[in-house]
Amino acid sequence: QSVLTQEASVSGTVGQKVTLSCTGNRNNVGKYAVGWYQQISHGAPKTVFFGDSLPSGIPDRFSGSKSGTTASLTISALQPEDEGDYYCSTWDAGLNVAAFGGGTKLTVL
């Protein structure tokens, strides 16, 4: 059982806006910045958003936000190359661990 909770799967069509969520508690998401990682075909993860920062080279259709103990990753206009697995993570001050979500499989229809 993951410390952070993500949807198992999300789907959308090309051009659609999709939002992935990551729910934790006051010791993790509620306290620290959240990172979002994209993994395509089980290759190496790539960071697509962390805290309030968009990494260099990541399209600006990716954005992140947080409200209370839930963080969100929004893709404003879904593209075929966005299909893959997405994981969220942050530090957990209560457990002294880096907490990961179980991952969301994003399918582009």
Place this chain on the structure above:
Amino acid sequence: EVQLVESGGGLVQPGGSLRLSCAASGFTFKNYNMKWVRQAPGKGLEWVSHISWNSATTYYADSVRGRFAVSRDNSKNSLFLQMTGLRAEDTAVYYCAKDSGLGGTLDYWGQGAPVTVSS
């Protein structure tokens, strides 16, 4: 350009040991905390360990505590993971990752080192 290159993975028998290395370049390695994250076949990402920039603080997942040891050599821009008492369930691709400095989030990842524990 930030690069993280893992090495040292391979096939090892249950109970055996392996040492992973991660060579870092393109950033001031000594200034950043680092982490190891693994992914078992068909599973999600699992955090393994954390080491602070000056090696003063280390943390481990319950699943590896007492068997794995993380270390670093800032003079050689290198991160290490010494794995002992390996079990079948340690079979995974192991990634080293750079802390962004924001709440333990990670901004760069290596390409991964596969470790297979099998007789």
